[in-house]
Amino acid sequence: MNRPEMCRRARSRAGPWDMVVIGGGATGVGCAIDAASRGYDVLLLEQSDFGKGTSSRSTKLVHGGVRYLEQGNVSLVMEALKERGLLFENAPHLVSNLGFVVPRYDWWEAPFYGIGLKVYDLLAGKYGFGSSRILSKEETLERLPTINPDGLRGGVVYFDGQFDDARLLIHMVATAFEQGATLVNYAPVTGLTRDEGGFVNGVVAIDRESGEEIRASAKVVINATGAFSDEIRRQADPEAAPMIAPSQGIHLVFDRSFLPGDTAVMVPHTSDGRVLFAIPWHGHTLVGTTDTPVPCATLEPVAMDQEIDFILGTASRYLAKKPSRADVLSVFAGIRPLVRSGNASNTAALSRDHVIQIDRTGLVTICGGKWTTYRHMAEDCVTEAAILAQLPEKSCVTGHLNIHGFHPSADKFGDLKVYGSDALEIQQLGLNVQLHPLLPYTEAEVLWSTRHEMARTVEDILARRTRALFLNARAAIDVAPRVAGIMAVELGHGERWRADQVTEFTALAGNYIL
Numbered sequence: 362m363n364r365p366e367m368c369r370r371a372r373s374r375a376g377p378w379d380m381v382v383i384g385g386g387a388t389g390v391g392c393a394i395d396a397a398s399r400g401y402d403v404l405l406l407e408q409s410d411f412g413k414g415t416s417s418r419s420t421k422l423v424h425g426g427v428r429y430l431e432q433g434n435v436s437l438v439m440e441a442l443k444e445r446g447l448l449f450e451n452a453p454h455l456v457s458n459l460g461f462v463v464p465r466y467d468w469w470e471a472p473f474y475g476i477g478l479k480v481y482d483l484l485a486g487k488y489g490f491g492s493s494r495i496l497s498k499e500e501t502l503e504r505l506p507t508i509n510p511d512g513l514r515g516g517v518v519y520f521d522g523q524f525d526d527a528r529l530l531i532h533m534v535a536t537a538f539e540q541g542a543t544l545v546n547y548a549p550v551t552g553l554t555r556d557e558g559g560f561v562n563g564v565v566a567i568d569r570e571s572g573e574e575i576r577a578s579a580k581v582v583i584n585a586t587g588a589f590s591d592e593i594r595r596q597a598d599p600e601a602a603p604m605i606a607p608s609q610g611i612h613l614v615f616d617r618s619f620l621p622g623d624t625a626v627m628v629p630h631t632s633d634g635r636v637l638f639a640i641p642w643h644g645h646t647l648v649g650t651t652d653t654p655v656p657c658a659t660l661e662p663v664a665m666d667q668e669i670d671f672i673l674g675t676a677s678r679y680l681a682k683k684p685s686r687a688d689v690l691s692v693f694a695g696i697r698p699l700v701r702s703g704n705a706s707n708t709a710a711l712s713r714d715h716v717i718q719i720d721r722t723g724l725v726t727i728c729g730g731k732w733t734t735y736r737h738m739a740e741d742c743v744t745e746a747a748i749l750a751q752l753p754e755k756s757c758v759t760g761h762l763n764i765h766g767f768h769p770s771a772d773k774f775g776d777l778k779v780y781g782s783d784a785l786e787i788q789q790l791g792l793n794v795q796l797h798p799l800l801p802y803t804e805a806e807v808l809w810s811t812r813h814e815m816a817r818t819v820e821d822i823l824a825r826r827t828r829a830l831f832l833n834a835r836a837a838i839d840v841a842p843r844v845a846g847i848m849a850v851e852l853g854h855g856e857r858w859r860a861d862q863v864t865e866f867t868a869l870a871g872n873y874i875l
């Protein structure tokens with residue numbers, strides 16, 4: 362993938378695209394894969410980097426959602442469990458099977474969670490990840506040596522999927538490209554065009570690198586901008602009633618000593634009625650999340666003090682080694698694009714089902730849902746959009762479409778596992794020099810992502826092509842000059858660019874440090 366070539370394709374197109382997708386998160390890129398693999402001509406425009414929005418800031422679970430089962434949303438759980446199974450088949454290099462233990466401190470928790478999780482297993486059917494079972498206190502401590510032993514009666518273990526969200530997204534961009542889609546990052550859509558009848562028939566965007574305008578006409582425009590959906594809808598129809606109830610969730614990252622094994626902890630009832638996870642992720646411990654209504658979406662949301670205190674407080678109740686602010690290596694926030702409901706009193710209670718809204722201008726908006734269900738969301742959306750645009754009917758093929766890098770035994774690539782079949786080529790670059798003793802990333806990965814994955818800034822490399830910023834923000838700041846140096850040579854930039862990149866990244870990374 363090469364950005365200048367993508368821009369050239371976007372600008373030189375003579376006739377209308379079958380579909381233009383706005384937004385390069387899981388939902389938009391999912392739509393681009395679906396549309397392109399059906400044989401439609403599709404252009405996707407992302408205002409920043411792919412995954413800059415919510416899709417790089419999740420809890421990294423490919424899951425049915427035990428919580429939604431408790432809420433009685435069986436159809437959502439079944440759909441998500443099926444999608445979990447399909448994603449595991451289509452991207453085995455990026456999705457892994459992880460054991461979760463619900464620790465038990467009350468007598469009723471064994472039958473309650475034991476039965477609930479058996480239902481969860483059953484709903485997965487042939488896409489099951491393993492059987493849940495009740496654990497004794499000793500078995501629980503064996504799996505979770507750092508769980509708080511005071512009053513512990515035992516646990517219940519169940520199995521779910523885990524992934525690296527931004528890395529999967531980049532492989533999805535590559536998949537869409539291989540299927541024939543054109544995808545441009547750093548190209549914000551600034552306006553929609555309409556025909557004489559008032560129907561949306563294209564978009565106007567800016568290439569943020571050259572400053573040039575990109576005008577793209579389309580038979581149908583899909584708005585997949587997540588928490589920003591209402592802004593795009595109002596560009597088409599200033600009177601469009603808002604659909605989105607943005608809700609912020611944060612995570613704290615600690616070193617591995619807080620959760621040294623390979624089993625996660627799931628706390629099913631926190632004081633705010635949510636679930637809290639502590640998960641081993643890339644050699645660190647990831648703890649989250651919160652659900653705080655916010656007035657509007659921003660691209661770089663910042664964790665609030667009360668959210669940080671809530672996670673530290675709840676984690677301290679369950680972990681023998683109590684985490685403090687000084688232990689936090691990184692804190693990151695994301696905005697859920699939840700769909701409004703007149704009756705819901707808090708955002709935790711809002712449905713995670715997806716919604717496809719066709720406005721009177723013909724703009725198609727897809728929002729809500731979960732990372733896990735992106736493929737199904739895209740299937741529904743592209744089917745609706747194709748009908749609206751009167752495109753020839755073509756069946757969805759993504760149920761069994763391998764994601765770029767597909768490799769059935771990528772474990773053998775060690776830290777490069779997440780690159781799947783690309784790992785061999787990265788190894789052959791020969792720059793096997795680790796960037797920082799506390800981070801598993803090498804110079805070769807920086808070069809690879811700059812050359813082949815449309816990384817344009819130091820932040821792209823340290824936040825989304827690698828996960829350095831999310832694992833250890835101070836270490837990420839330390840390596841920024843080296844990353845800028847490698848990128849500058851590859852992209853042909855000078856000293857000024859290097860210095861600006863380091864300054865910009867250091868300022869941004871300040872939001873990830875307490």
Ligand SMILES: Cc1cc2nc3c(=O)[nH]c(=O)nc-3n(C[C@H](O)[C@H](O)[C@H](O)COP(=O)(O)OP(=O)(O)OC[C@H]3O[C@@H](n4cnc5c(N)ncnc54)[C@H](O)[C@@H]3O)c2cc1C
Binds near residue numbers: 384549586
């Ligand atoms: C804290 C948290 C934890 C979560 N954990 C999980 C989990 O573990 N598992 C799970 O399945 N789901 C999880 N989710 C939900 C999941 O992350 C989201 O549902 C999903 O990422 C939404 O993807 P999206 O593409 O709709 O939105 P986004 O990823 O936000 O993408 C929208 C994109 O549109 C772009 N955009 C906006 N305006 C414009 C414009 N004018 N022009 C061009 N582009 C534009 C933005 O830059 C952005 O990149 C979590 C969500 C949160 C907040």
